[in-house]
């Protein structure tokens with residue numbers, strides 16, 4: 001039965017596609033249109049990440065991240081199994097390198113337990129750690145055997161197929177340049193053409209603030225792009241670790257620290273670091289978009305954050321120029337790693353939302369203004385959580 005509703009979704013990353021798929025599930029017959037400025041799906045964050053299905057270890061209990069990651073991981077696993085997409089529970093260790101990191105590791109264990117992460121184990125001492133990862137060095141670790149690796153691009157493509165099968169359309173290669181909500185509809189200009197919708201959901205990743213502002217949403221938080229660079233183990237050296245190995249992260253930052261990331265194709269990467277990017281879609285050090293750089297540098301929230309964390313920022317930049325810095329970081333928990341065994345691998349860019357007061361927005365943030373719902377902050381683990389984020393967002397849109 002057709003509901004006759006016209007629903008627009010901006011962004012064909014994993015979140016936008018999961019949202020469109022969810023609309024098709026709960027509003028059968030709605031006319032769904034997904035719009036993206038790129039010619040293919042999953043071109044930005046969705047296609048450039050670590051490919052880890054997170055189990056929900058780190059997140060503040062009660063936060064949207066904690067809730068939607070746990071639910072999203074279960075939904076993602078079921079979907080991958082149903083579709084025959086890769087989903088490998090290779091497991092993960094979070095390693096305390098010395099006694100000074102034990103307290104923070106205990107806090108991760110506490111949060112993970114409260115978040116209901118299954119199968120969690122505390123490992124004490126070198127011998128126990130090496131039963132899981134023979135080449136790791138540390139004093140204690142939390143082991144999550146259900147943490148998995150996936151191919152998020154393939155998952156997003158499966159979502160796009162579902163949207164098309166349900167009668168939805170994907171308008172690719174069309175940048176959204178204007179959004180005019182009124183009491184009766186929302187007019188969206190995409191690729192120069194004006195389209196009318198009853199409701200619009202914005203999932204624009206690295207451009208989420210700009211696209212939300214087009215629709216009249218609040219100015220802040222603004223997106224500041226942070227490039228995440230990876231190194232890759234050369235052929236013949238990929239058996240150095242079995243699964244995923246992470247350091248204990250610095251609680252001041254929303255990033256997890258340089259880690260060993262096994263890939264579904266069999267490769268092994270190290271990264272990502274977190275380097276301020278001079279372009280929203282700046283996948284290399286030399287890419288500068290003056291409009292993006294000026295937006296970052298003139299944003300009061302960025303200036304406040306930079307005053308506080310400039311030392312960390314400079315360290316990350318040094319690591320970007322000299323891969324040896326990232327190698328040394330990774331050697332602090334896997335000393336058998338050798339500089340000559342790694343080469344550079346493609347980078348990703350994270351959309352980090354920063355509030356006007358300089359606070360790094362940690363949790364997912366979703367705003368609802370009239371007929372428009374705007375996903376303003378969907379960083380890691382949003383790929384893992386995408387199916388649960390979609391349930392939440394679509395629930396809001398039709399509330």
Ligand SMILES: Cc1cc2nc3c(=O)[nH]c(=O)nc-3n(C[C@H](O)[C@H](O)[C@H](O)COP(=O)(O)OP(=O)(O)OC[C@H]3O[C@@H](n4cnc5c(N)ncnc54)[C@H](O)[C@@H]3O)c2cc1C
Nearest residue numbers: 011013014015037045046049050052176205228348382384
């Ligand atoms: C380095 C890195 C590592 C990560 N590791 C993990 C991980 O291991 N596990 C995990 O769960 N998450 C991880 N993440 C996070 C995850 O990738 C993102 O949270 C997720 O992909 C966000 O999806 P999205 O659809 O919101 O954004 P995106 O994939 O960035 O999609 C947004 C889309 O909006 C489109 N768009 C923007 N502006 C416009 C416009 N004006 N008009 C039309 N279209 C527009 C873009 O073209 C893009 O296709 C990582 C991210 C990075 C960068």
